[in-house]
Amino acid sequence: MDINEIYQRTIMDYAVRLKNKPLLNGQDTYQISLENPTCGDKLILSVQIKSGLVHVIAYQADGCVIFKAATAIMEKVCLKHSVTEINHLENQFSQMMMQQEIDNPKALGDAIALQAIVKLPVRIKCAMLPWKAMYQVLNEGEVDGR
Amino acid sequence: MLDDKIRNDFPFFKNNQLIYLDNAATTQKPQIVIDRMADDYTNHSFNVHRSNYMAAQRTTDAYEKVRTTVSDFIGSPSAKSIVFTKSTTDGINIVANGYFAHQLQPGDEIVVAISEHHSNLLPWQRLTEKCDAHLRYIELNEHGQLDVQQAQKVINDHTKLVAVAAVSNVLGNLNPIEQLAKIAHQHNAEILIDAAQWVPDMPVNISAFNPDWLVFSGHKMLAPTGIGVLYGKPDLLEKIEPTAVGGDMVTSVDRNHFKAQPIPIRLEAGTPNVMGVLGLGAALDYLNTLDMHMVQKRCQFLGQFMYDKLSALDGVVVYGNPIRDTGIVTFNVEGVHAHDVASALDLRGIAVRAGYHCAEPLMQALHTNATVRASAYFYNTQDEISQLVKAVKATKEFFTSYGH
Structure with missing residues (x-):
């Protein structure tokens, strides 16, 4: 397998452009901190929910290219969507990582580029981490400043 | 002195093309x-x-x-x-x-x-x-x-x-x-x-x-x-x-x-x-x-060769004392996460380990969150190490080309 199959331009571009953003505080913000214990990818994710939509996403992300790209793409795909919609997207992304068919690949936007990671199973956790964090912060996350 | 012929004792190398440099994790078994x-x-x-x-x-x-x-x-x-x-x-x-x-x-x-x-x-x-x-x-x-x-x-x-x-x-x-x-x-x-x-x-x-x-x-x-x-x-x-x-x-x-x-x-x-x-x-x-003195000589030689060649690469940090005792060498490519380096090497058929190596306090002391570890045993060859070094160089160039 060629390196370009995994580390595609889309993935590399997102990873390079990723900028950590100051974490949110105040009303309707939620925060979670997750890491991959085997490799050390670390993510602190905070979101603000307004009128039922994820209004702002901010994070401190430190880790590998796949994780960073996945984080940046997740932000773009999830922003301004409702919790229900994001839960569905997360489900679709997980299905894709488990090599299962998904109903609406278009909804995942650039996250489709990460499909290649299934060929490198040891790295699936890196791509999943931001999605897992988003799911947890919306559904079971620590409530911050509520 | 042990030489490359010792590999013939290990059926793994007849059946697999993998450059196996994860011997500190576990070793291959000889036919005997x-x-x-x-x-x-x-x-x-x-x-x-x-x-x-x-x-x-x-x-x-x-x-x-x-x-x-x-x-x-x-x-x-x-x-x-x-x-x-x-x-x-x-x-x-x-x-x-x-x-x-x-x-x-x-x-x-x-x-x-x-x-x-x-x-x-x-x-x-x-x-x-x-x-x-x-x-x-x-x-x-x-x-x-x-x-x-x-x-x-x-x-x-x-x-x-x-x-x-x-x-x-x-x-x-x-x-x-x-x-x-x-x-x-x-x-x-x-x-x-x-x-x-x-x-x-x-x-x-x-x-x-x-x-x-x-x-x-x-x-x-x-x-x-x-x-x-x-x-x-x-x-x-x-x-x-x-x-x-x-x-x-x-x-x-x-x-x-x-x-x-x-x-x-x-x-x-x-x-x-x-x-x-x-x-x-x-x-x-x-x-x-084999005689453990000979095993030591061979591991030390391969470890030293690897350390010297990797240290000579631009933008590669190698950890530990420059005088090597074993075949274990730990390093990082500047600006590239250890797991990306390991995956890039994996895609080129080279098996190394990346992460904390079950030594998290040491990682903190070295001010890094993860490292790449290549570990040779006596059955590895100088040629394999050269291929590793070449692959590390190519990996660095690949990631640098994207502005890493």
Whole structure:
């Protein structure tokens, strides 16, 4: 397998452009901190929910290219969507990582580029981490400043 | 001197194109070990120490003979000192939970090195916390070696145990264990050596410095997984309260009491890993035919070559002392996460390890969150190392081209 199959331009571009953003505080913000214990990818994710939509996403992300790209793409795909919609997207992304068919690949936007990671199973956790964090912060996350 | 022809002893390399540089994690097996284990499974699958027909007795004799082989291999004065365990981790936990848990008093101290593998750290962390004792650290000096001068200050009359790896699984350098043993013994403290990365790589003669405890694993030296060795001074092994009791370890049992077997059998409750022990015996017999001095020379040569070539690359940071003792070399490519480097190498057919290497406090001390570790054993070749170096260079160029 060629390196370009995994580390595609889309993935590399997102990873390079990723900028950590100051974490949110105040009303309707939620925060979670997750890491991959085997490799050390670390993510602190905070979101603000307004009128039922994820209004702002901010994070401190430190880790590998796949994780960073996945984080940046997740932000773009999830922003301004409702919790229900994001839960569905997360489900679709997980299905894709488990090599299962998904109903609406278009909804995942650039996250489709990460499909290649299934060929490198040891790295699936890196791509999943931001999605897992988003799911947890919306559904079971620590409530911050509520 | 061992040369590349030694690879012919290992069927893995005939069947696989992989450049295998993860030997600090586990090793490939020579045909002779595979054959002997196949023969043992085929013809000698009997339980030991209990069944009293001749065929089973022969398996018991073979099992006990390995105890002597192990004892001789590390220069132990007596085979009575050799306890078969599951692994290095298991051996350390037996010493922690079966012995020090009953010895340690509030205010006592246990000293470890900052570079310890979690297996030689967590049992002591948990125990000192439970006993209200203190865990203290020997730090690294500016050459990335254990700082003996600082160790002299850390080890004192409150120290009950100094627990250190002979060779760090990350840095790959031989630590000054003889000096540390001397300092420990001056303060009436015991010393435990984690020899998991030491015994596979070079000749070991423990009678030269008289450690109290020493542990290692079989699978890092051509034997199967699931078999480890605990060496203890006989008078100390006597004081271990067996962490497991049951079959095989007793001489008599009545309704209320049991009388335990002498050491070391007392510490091997239940049917032991007979096939693992026999496989370990086969591996040691094979290593003895090679001569451990030759193994050391070859590992050290490959490790030095790798260290020098990787250090010469722009933007590659190599950790530890520039004079190499083993085949282990740990590095990072500046601006590229260790896991991306490992995956890029994997895609080129090179197997290395990336991450914390079960040594998270050391990663913190090195101010990095992960490293790449390439570890050669005597069956690796200079050509394989050159291919690794070329691949690391290409990896750096690939990621740099995207502005990393």
